[in-house]
Amino acid sequence: MSFSANTSGLAAQDSRCQSMRNFVNELQRSGQLLHVAAPVDTRYEMSAYLAQLSSGPAVQFDAVEGHALAAVGNLFNSLPRIAHGLGTTQAAMQQRIIDAIDKGIAPIRVTDGPCQQMVIGSPDLKKELPAPLFFPKETGAYITAGVIFARDSVTGRGNVSFARIKLLQDNFGMVGIAPNHHLAVMARAARERGEKLQIAVAIGNHPAILIAAALYLRLSDDELEAAGALLGAPVQTVACRTIDLDVPAHCEIVLEGTLDIDVQHEEGLVSEYHGMYEPYGSGPVAEFHCLTRRDDALFQIIQPGYYPEHTLIGGVAIAAGLARALRAAAVPVREVAVGHGGCGRLNAVVSLHAHRAGEAKKVMFALWGSVNLIKNVTVVDDDVDPWDATQVEWAVATRMRPDRDLLIAPGARTDRSEPIKQNGLASKMGMDATRKDADRPDWDRAVPPPDMMEKVRAKLAGAGDLDVADNGRGLDGR
Numbered sequence: 286m287s288f289s290a291n292t293s294g295l296a297a298q299d300s301r302c303q304s305m306r307n308f309v310n311e312l313q314r315s316g317q318l319l320h321v322a323a324p325v326d327t328r329y330e331m332s333a334y335l336a337q338l339s340s341g342p343a344v345q346f347d348a349v350e351g352h353a354l355a356a357v358g359n360l361f362n363s364l365p366r367i368a369h370g371l372g373t374t375q376a377a378m379q380q381r382i383i384d385a386i387d388k389g390i391a392p393i394r395v396t397d398g399p400c401q402q403m404v405i406g407s408p409d410l411k412k413e414l415p416a417p418l419f420f421p422k423e424t425g426a427y428i429t430a431g432v433i434f435a436r437d438s439v440t441g442r443g444n445v446s447f448a449r450i451k452l453l454q455d456n457f458g459m460v461g462i463a464p465n466h467h468l469a470v471m472a473r474a475a476r477e478r479g480e481k482l483q484i485a486v487a488i489g490n491h492p493a494i495l496i497a498a499a500l501y502l503r504l505s506d507d508e509l510e511a512a513g514a515l516l517g518a519p520v521q522t523v524a525c526r527t528i529d530l531d532v533p534a535h536c537e538i539v540l541e542g543t544l545d546i547d548v549q550h551e552e553g554l555v556s557e558y559h560g561m562y563e564p565y566g567s568g569p570v571a572e573f574h575c576l577t578r579r580d581d582a583l584f585q586i587i588q589p590g591y592y593p594e595h596t597l598i599g600g601v602a603i604a605a606g607l608a609r610a611l612r613a614a615a616v617p618v619r620e621v622a623v624g625h626g627g628c629g630r631l632n633a634v635v636s637l638h639a640h641r642a643g644e645a646k647k648v649m650f651a652l653w654g655s656v657n658l659i660k661n662v663t664v665v666d667d668d669v670d671p672w673d674a675t676q677v678e679w680a681v682a683t684r685m686r687p688d689r690d691l692l693i694a695p696g697a698r699t700d701r702s703e704p705i706k707q708n709g710l711a712s713k714m715g716m717d718a719t720r721k722d723a724d725r726p727d728w729d730r731a732v733p734p735p736d737m738m739e740k741v742r743a744k745l746a747g748a749g750d751l752d753v754a755d756n757g758r759g760l761d762g763r
């Protein structure tokens with residue numbers, strides 16, 4: 286398969302484009318993939334590579350000591366990479382995701398897929414998977430890029446989400462799920478019916494599936510339909526071998542099992558997106574009866590903790606969901622950002638088109654009500670790129686009056702992952718950094734005339750060796 290320079294091909298209809306390895310090959314061709322050929326240790330060494338290169342190239346570990354499979358990480362560690370993986374641009378990505386939520390495409394089952402080229406019964410997970418030990422205070426190796434598929438046996442609706450899996454002995458793993466996540470809700474509902482919840486963990490996925498898995502949708506919504514819309518075609522699935530679930534046919538590895546919330550494992554400390562460790566206590570144990578995989582499966586790793594791939598996959602999905610919620614509330618939103626600086630979870634920046642007085646406060650309340658994790662909300666005008674921290678800081682410096690434009694809401698119930706919660710509560714802060722007519726007679730910016738800027742830009746570009754992509758644009762440089 287080949288890609289042209291202006292390709293949007295990764296999301297095209299070709300079924301091969303539903304794989305992660307297609308993107309890995311694309312990175313290889315464009316010089317964005319570092320191969321580590323020398324053997325690496327799963328104990329901290331792979332983690333150290335991914336941490337050192339957390340904003341750099343993707344990394345493929347060709348030889349992992351004691352393991353047959355190669356591993357790959359840092360694939361989607363920047364906004365342009367995520368956008369490219371989705372076959373779009375950074376500027377168009379948020380609307381693409383919103384459209385995908387609104388107009389899902391149901392998956393289609395195919396008879397066979399590469400993720401079932403090999404079938405291994407009762408897999409010894411620590412032997413089969415080159416899962417790293419990441420950080421010194423964690424107590425085991427983790428699968429961090431596992432997308433978990435489940436279905437409610439009564440409603441029939443599916444759910445797709447991320448949760449870390451700590452490898453235990455033999456074919457057991459602990460699934461680290463926040464109690465409010467839908468997977469946990471489904472597992473509790475199954476127990477009330479006297480059932481164990483069937484789960485399938487797909488590892489090595491196309492970014493459409495990763496972003497869909499990170500969306501906060503309603504319990505009744507199946508994220509796989511959003512993934513299909515992001516792909517522009519139904520996700521091709523295959524029936525699992527031992528359980529009644531379907532998984533993406535083109536992923537790399539699948540674990541088939543059951544989750545029993547009556548069997549708990551004390552996890553010990555675990556890293557969180559904010560960069561510290563959390564003591565979440567115990568988590569439910571899954572037994573995996575079967576592992577299927579490609580013959581030459583690539584084990585995907587998302588460096589956990591405060592590293593950009595972990596924060597941004599979540600941040601991109603959450604931001605799109607928030608923008609959609611604001612539009613539904615008739616807020617004139619240009620774009621929402623939930624960037625790496627705010628851990629991809631805690632801080633949101635909303636840029637608004639022309640709006641009326643009080644709209645910024647409405648935005649704050651809407652965001653706090655929409656996603657529990659969101660703590661600090663900054664509202665800016667549409668000449669500010671909300672993903673650009675310097676531009677946002679400029680807006681706060683030049684347009685916000687702290688005595689008037691700051692809203693602090695103490696004592697709001699928050700998520701268990703909030704790093705500085707007190708008794709489950711956190712203060713929330715909103716900053717209105719939009720222009721107010723009352724503050725100045727005019728807001729004109731002192732910049733050279735547009736025609737002269739354009740003329741000089743063309744001359745500089747003609748000079749050939751100068752990168753003028755961002756020069757002179759600054760704010761409002763869309």
Ligand SMILES: Cc1cc2nc3c(=O)[nH]c(=O)nc-3n(C[C@H](O)[C@H](O)[C@H](O)COP(=O)(O)O)c2cc1C
Pocket residue numbers: 429444445446447448449461462463465466467468498499500501502587594595598599
């Ligand atoms: C890379 C990544 C890793 C994640 N790991 C976990 C995790 O270990 N446990 C968890 O509860 N949520 C985790 N999340 C968040 C959930 O996957 C996310 O909130 C998801 O939308 C929850 O699904 P639900 O809407 O079906 O409840 C992670 C998100 C990302 C992007």
